[in-house]
Amino acid sequence: MLDNLSLEVAEAEIVALLGPSGCGKSTLLRMIAELLKPTSGTIEFSGQSAEQASTFLSYVFQDPTLLPWRTVEENVRLPLELGSPSRMDRKNFQTSGGSENSDWETRTQELLSSVGLDAASRRRYPRELSGGMRMRTSLARALVTDPRILLLDEPFAALDDLLRTRLNELLLDLWEQRKRTIVFVTHNIAEAVYLSHRMALLGNGKIARLITNTLPWPRTQQMRASAEFATLYSQVSAGIAEVSPHA
Amino acid sequence: MRDASFAQKFWSALLAFAVFVALWQAVVVIFKMHPITLPSPARVLRSMWDERDALIEGFLATGAASLLGLLASVLVGVVIAIIFSQSKWLRSAFYPYVIFLQTVPIVAIAPLLITWFGYGFKTVVLVAAIISLFPIVSNVTAGLISVDENLKDLFRLSNATRWQTLTKLRIPHAVSHLVLGLRISAGLAVIGAIVGEFFVGNGSSGYAGLGTVMTGWQNLAKTDAIIAAIFVSTWLGLLMLGGVNLLSRMLLWRWTASSGFENE
Numbered sequence: 001m002l003d004n005l006s007l008e009v010a011e012a013e014i015v016a017l018l019g020p021s022g023c024g025k026s027t028l029l030r031m032i033a034e035l036l037k038p039t040s041g042t043i044e045f046s047g048q049s050a051e052q053a054s055t056f057l058s059y060v061f062q063d064p065t066l067l068p069w070r071t072v073e074e075n076v077r078l079p080l081e082l083g084s085p086s087r088m089d090r091k092n093f094q095t096s097g098g099s100e101n102s103d104w105e106t107r108t109q110e111l112l113s114s115v116g117l118d119a120a121s122r123r124r125y126p127r128e129l130s131g132g133m134r135m136r137t138s139l140a141r142a143l144v145t146d147p148r149i150l151l152l153d154e155p156f157a158a159l160d161d162l163l164r165t166r167l168n169e170l171l172l173d174l175w176e177q178r179k180r181t182i183v184f185v186t187h188n189i190a191e192a193v194y195l196s197h198r199m200a201l202l203g204n205g206k207i208a209r210l211i212t213n214t215l216p217w218p219r220t221q222q223m224r225a226s227a228e229f230a231t232l233y234s235q236v237s238a239g240i241a242e243v244s245p246h247a
Numbered sequence: 248m249r250d251a252s253f254a255q256k257f258w259s260a261l262l263a264f265a266v267f268v269a270l271w272q273a274v275v276v277i278f279k280m281h282p283i284t285l286p287s288p289a290r291v292l293r294s295m296w297d298e299r300d301a302l303i304e305g306f307l308a309t310g311a312a313s314l315l316g317l318l319a320s321v322l323v324g325v326v327i328a329i330i331f332s333q334s335k336w337l338r339s340a341f342y343p344y345v346i347f348l349q350t351v352p353i354v355a356i357a358p359l360l361i362t363w364f365g366y367g368f369k370t371v372v373l374v375a376a377i378i379s380l381f382p383i384v385s386n387v388t389a390g391l392i393s394v395d396e397n398l399k400d401l402f403r404l405s406n407a408t409r410w411q412t413l414t415k416l417r418i419p420h421a422v423s424h425l426v427l428g429l430r431i432s433a434g435l436a437v438i439g440a441i442v443g444e445f446f447v448g449n450g451s452s453g454y455a456g457l458g459t460v461m462t463g464w465q466n467l468a469k470t471d472a473i474i475a476a477i478f479v480s481t482w483l484g485l486l487m488l489g490g491v492n493l494l495s496r497m498l499l500w501r502w503t504a505s506s507g508f509e510n511e
Contacts, residue, residue: 035400059404065397069419081415082405145405 002027002038003205011148012179016192018236019202020244025185028202029153032183033059045149056148060155064134066126066141072133073122076140077108111140114177115170132163136170143174152184156191165221168194172219189240193232194219201236203243211235286471294471295478298460302479305457309440310483312368312456316375317429317436317487323376324383325425331384332391332417333409342388349381353439357446366447367454374443379432383425390424391417426495433487441480457483 002024009015017025030036032043034057045056058079066075081104112122115136126134135155142150152171156164168191175182186192192199193213201209213232215223223229268288274280275287282290295302327345331338353374364370394416402412444458457480464472 033400033404035403057404059400061397061401063397065395065401067398067416067419069422078401078415079405082402082407082411 005206007200007207009181009183011181014175014182014196016196016199017185017202018192018199018240020240023202024205025202026153029151029183029185033057033151058142058145058147058150060138060142060152062154062157064138066134066137068126071123071125072117072137073108073112075137076112076144077104079141079145080104107144111144114174115140131159135159135167149181154185154187157187171195176218189233189236192236193229194224199236201239201243208243209239283468283470286474290471291474295475298472298475301460302476304455305460306479306483308454309456312371313375313436313440313487315372316439317379317432319376320380320383320432324380325387327384328387328391331388345381345384348377353378353442357443361446370447371440371443371456375436375439378439379436382428382431386424386428387421390421394420422498426498429491433491434484437480437484437487
């Protein structure tokens with residue numbers, strides 16, 4: 001499906017993957033996450049192979065993918081509970097004193113606050129939450145291990161426009177605080193333009209075009225109405241039309 | 248709202264029963280049925296009172312046997328399912344033999360069980376366990392392996408160990424499937440116990456379950472008492488099912504609003 005594809009992403013960069021349905025955006029993302037193995041070629045993280053680096057990587061699915069029998073906070077702390085003890089060799093967790101549990105508890109609570117989930121909703125079960133709150137939980141869970149790279153596969157596709165805009169802001173806030181590398185797949189051109197440093201358009205199994213986003217940082221809601229935004233939007237839109245098979 | 252619909256269900260069930268009893272009485276009167284062929288509802292009721300000691304004892308014995316049989320099938324069934332969930336190879340190698348349990352007529356192996364375990368409680372429990380094992384194994388296995396792909400990916404990405412994936416993902420996911428299996432098996436365990444008792448018979452063992460007393464009454468042509476015992480077995484089955492429903496509500500309250508479509 002993907003062939004002769006090369007993409008380099010810098011540290012703390014946000015890259016959007018766009019393209020027609022079935023062009024392999026999600027496949028590429030799953031390969032980066034090592035959920036799929038490329039038949040040939042390599043994926044490296046600052047010179048390390050994916051296997052060595054997988055600790056530093058988090059993945060957000062299109063569905064919130066929460067465990068229904070766990071409360072919001074129990075869901076968020078799940079990644080901390082998983083993995084063999086050797087993996088948790090404090091690379092990501094430099095703690096000064098305090099037990100492991102209280103450290104986890106602090107991290108979980110911090111993240112829940114930063115994604116905007118209040119004390120009352122933290123003890124709820126996923127079925128009692130709205131779609132937006134579930135996605136916030138999913139984001140908090142992805143960040144709880146403090147990954148260096150965050151991969152998102154159409155994370156906001158199932159949400160309405162208002163919620164999508166709010167969660168776009170949230171993602172930017174989280175990025176401003178942590179400056180992590182983010183690679184995300186989206187079908188929404190406006191979202192791609194608003195959130196990214198660069199946009200990679202996939203077609204025929206390759207990166208058909210790589211567009212550098214000229215919008216200044218930090219991003220603000222007003223930019224969505226700017227001329228520059230409109231130009232980028234039509235540039236991306238035309239690019240996708242070019243690589244799309246004729247419908 | 249909920250209470251109203253509960254009352255409605257209760258009254259309609261009662262009404263259906265009343266109609267059934269009326270029809271039964273009518274058949275007895277119109278066709279002038281002999282009490283040995285078909286006794287009247289009143290006669291059955293009287294016999295239920297007269298034989299109350301035997302019926303209560305039978306109820307308790309059969310109840311204990313079905314409950315123990317069900318418990319055994321859950322313990323064994325869950326262990327088998329967990330083993331199955333760990334390898335496709337194990338599943339394809341041994342699942343056919345579990346299906347064998349489902350297809351072999353229990354009636355055919357009962358004499359063998361009697362030879363091995365004697366005319367008594369043990370054999371009855373065993374028949375109940377064997378007959379109720381299959382739904383537990385098949386449902387729990389399905390629950391353990393039918394976990395959402397994304398959730399499995401999430402665990403893989405977090406470098407979860409096999410044990411963690413089992414205890415934190417597969418087993419909790421299978422709980423609702425276990426309850427589903429229990430619903431089927433609860434009724435089967437009662438059937439199994441009574442069938443087992445038919446084979447054990449009311450011999451010298453001193454065991455007196457509903458099935459054994461029924462065999463005795465059949466020899467004495469006490470049809471009214473047999474019908475009374477049938478009612479008591481039905482209540483036992485309903486009680487078991489009610490217990491399972493209660494259990495399912497306790498287990499599943501976290502992630503389901505209701506415990507199923509028939510939770511009356």
